[in-house]
Amino acid sequence: MARVDNSCLKTVVAPLERLKLEYIVRGEQKHLLELIKTIAVTQGLRGFWKGNLVNILRTAPFKAVNFCAFDTYRKQLLRLSGNEETTNVERFVAGAAAGVTATVMCLPLDTVRTKLVARGGEALGGVVGAFQHVIRTEGFFSLYKGLVPSILSMAPAAAVFYGVYDILKSAYLHSPEGRKRILYMKQQGAELNAFDQLELGPVRTLLHGAIAGACAEAATYPFEVIRRQLQLQGRASKLSSLATCAKIIEHGGVPALYAGLIPSLLQVLPSASISYFVYEFMKIVLKVE
Template sequence: MSHFIKQNDPSDLFFPGGLFLNSDTFPTSFFSLFPSSSSSSKASTVSCFSWGPTSRTKVVSVFSVIGGGGGGDFLSLSLSFNSRSNEDHQKHGRESRENVEQHEKKKVCEEEEKENNNVGLVSHGSGAINMTKHLWAGAVAAMVSRTFVAPLERLKLEYIVRGEQRNLFELIQAIATSQGLKGFWKGNFVNILRTAPFKAINFYAYDTYRNKLTRMMGNEESTNFERFVAGAAAGITATLLCLPMDTIRTVMVAPGGEALGGIVGALRHVIKTEGFFSLYKGLVPSIISMAPSGAVFYGVYDILKTAYLHSPEGMKRIEHMKEEDQGLNALEQLELGPFRTLLYGAIAGCCSEAATYPFEVIRRQLQMQVSTTRMNAMATCVKIVEQGGVPALYAGLTPSLLQVLPSAAISYLVYEFMKIVLKVESS
């Protein structure tokens, strides 16, 4: 067969139809591995059977080495596949692809879940930070407003707690003469300790409850009903958490409170003589008063604010703020502006105080009662009316309104201002 394996160039090893090997390509010892069937023709055939490691494919390899008379040697390779094995192989290939796709999908899902968890952690952390800033905005507002109106608060307590009968100017002169200027700020530190967390929780709870209710109802904007409900719930929440400090402050201001030795002494005295739960004396009237008080206070302010923002002047102001966003300071970024914030806050505070003041009088009287002569809220109310008539339920209303008007105005102004400074986001 030498005439079939003629090569033009000994370096060309590949020709169509098979692999042609030059006699010098492999050593003679390689061909001695294949037994010859005939001495005249250097031809031998070797068959190799193999099975795929992951399939049932049968491969039959037949090597034929044909020798010629010195022209070269020819190595042919024949492959055959069992048809059924081939189908199995294709089936395995499809299964492999499906497994790969499932693995990729699982990997993608795990990565998305990991990203979602990371986002959730970030959101949770951001929510905690935002809540802290929100609480601080309310606390600072309470500190500033209460310190500013502390003298008026002191006058109100003199009328309610001590049953003061002198007119306002006589009382001011008496305090200034006996205690000096600092006498008007007596108990202010304790008042701040009570009021700061109370107002912080109150403001934060109201914003949170209102936004939650709005989303639950599917409304784009809060309704008046949602505002009043949120305000009432916020007042109850703050009362439950902060009433003990209010009780201690009342005891300190009451006759003989100076001898108790400050906050710690008053706290020890109350718990020792009347038990821990005496710190919650007046809880029922407090809740009864704070629920409508919070509803009116926040509801009236939000109604006035919404009415202005929907007016042509208000929409013009908002549009101007959007255009000049980068060049405005914190006061200029107030939606209502400083003056309207003060005005609407004062109106809301006045409405709230006037509507719930009798509950305040009853609560203070309950806090001063000792365990031996303690009466319930209804009996206390009847006793007050019997002793002084219905006007007794409004004793101290004038100095209280004088205190509430600036207090509510300043607290709302500082609160809105601090939310802008601290960049508080809506809950």
């Protein structure tokens, strides 16, 4: 279900992802509008979609594993606790566990994408060539460089992403307006179309998804910057996560840990909202409890 929207969605927001990586991976110092103009002049429109294929290959299974794992972990925690409804703690724990699961499974593709976007990535010969180059020159396990900061980043990010959405959803459904909507849906039953069967309604589903995505991105963005820098390091210049963080701050100060945050948020808002909308919609279409 979660894979349905990702290819089109990632292609649409790929220019924002490209801009974010320019700040993180290449240490770009230009203002956002100036950077957009530079890429357009030097690489043309196609430059904004550089690395998009591998991003789609990474994101589709990543999102699918994330959503599936979250529902699985949440149901298991609910069963173990014996509660009638998932608690906020269980929501955050299930989200964190889902993020870790997806990260471990999909990190190699993310590492390859980082290599392709970095300087000299054009010479690697695409996705397959980049895989071969990394394994040949740095070894198989180098595909998991940055695993620790990735987990440290994804665990709280997924916890916030799923936790905030679930809390907002639960708060609405327990409100007078939410109870009225649920009652209406029960009375109408099968007469409602799939859009009208959304518990939050289309607009609120999109809005809550966007809020959850923005909260998760802003809360954990420095880990993303550190992870990208670790993925670029060769054997000779390999530093620990803490040393990499210190180096980033030394060269650019604390704001350097948030380099590219604005284009990242612009990307996350539609991505998170549409992801949740499609996820909720497809659960209704496929009649998944």
